[in-house]
Amino acid sequence: MLRVLVPVDASRNCQFAIRHVIRQFMNNTAMEVHLLNVRTPFSQDIARFVSRRTRQEFHRTEAEKALAPARQLLDSFGVPFSTHVALGERAKIITDMARQLRCDQIVMSTARKNSLTRLVEGSVTNKVIEMTTVPVEVIAGDAVSKFERYGIPAALAATMAAILAAVAE
DSSP: OEEEEEEOOSSTTHHHHHHHHHHHHHHOSOEEEEEEEEEOOOOHHHHTTSOHHHHHHHHHHHHHHHHHHHHHHHHHTTOOEEEEEEESOHHHHHHHHHHHTTOSEEEEEEEEOOHHHHHHHOOHHHHHHHHOSSOEEEEEEEEOOHIIIIIHHHHHHHHHHHHHHHHHO
């Protein structure tokens, strides 16, 4: 049986990975699908002012919102699945969960971003690929916005020009 871990967040791009897994399932029903939503914990500065119960309820509610579209899509095609919610650093939790569940594959979707944007933002997908021994299948999501395509590179170019001008003086 093929065990597949699909990290899911609230982004629209997750639907691309879910649809890919559904197509795989249609070709091989001997598949175990695990959905994982990783929540980022509150900083200590915020956590000390919010009760543990309130924090847990917030994370549970947000996880349900993030998992709902994936659940509906899998249910509509009759794909059995399990859901998991964890708190921590996304890439580490994804790799740890894949190992813990003895997954054969991780299927992740990612937004189509240019190299400059990926360099500035840091990518969970890239971190997972670096950290895991489990094969990772990356499914391309939506194209980037015009701001990400042109605005970020232009802002970086302007910053570099300003730095070079300051150094040249």
